[in-house]
Amino acid sequence: MISLTDCIALCGLDEAEVRALAEHEHLPEIAAAALGAYLLHLPRGAEKVQQMIEEDIRDALDRGDRAHARDLFMALRHFLKEHGPAPRTRGPQAL
Template sequence: MISIEDLEDMSALTRAEIDALAEHEHSTTYDATLMGNYLMQVHHGPQRVHEMICDDIRAALHADDVQHARTLFAVLRGFLAEHPEAARGASG
């Protein structure tokens, strides 16, 4: 049987990025892993992941949770470093 760790290891996203998607979608890690992997394969999918992480950062700031916003910002920076095509205005 394939475990959640196996799915995460096969994903195009890091565990922190998957956690951010799960937070955004209010879903399980399993569902977020599958959704994230799918999004990374479709047209404009990486940009959608970028938007979701940005939405989470905004929500954390609106909740005055600066530490969580910093954590998510670090996730976003890592994501964009690994997937520059996800940046707004990038062609792809």
């Protein structure tokens, strides 16, 4: 049987990044790992993951949860180190 740890190891994201996706999309972590793997295979998927984590950081700051925002920021830093920053453009972006 494959475990959550196995799925995270295979998806291309680390545990904190998977947790951020799970939070953003209101999914179980196992489903977030699958979503992350899927997104990373799309042409602009890494950009979408970056946006999701950034939105989670803003939400945490808006509700005054600085500790959680700090944890999410560390996940974002790791993600950017591994997958590179998305190019900045104006206006909404769609996949």
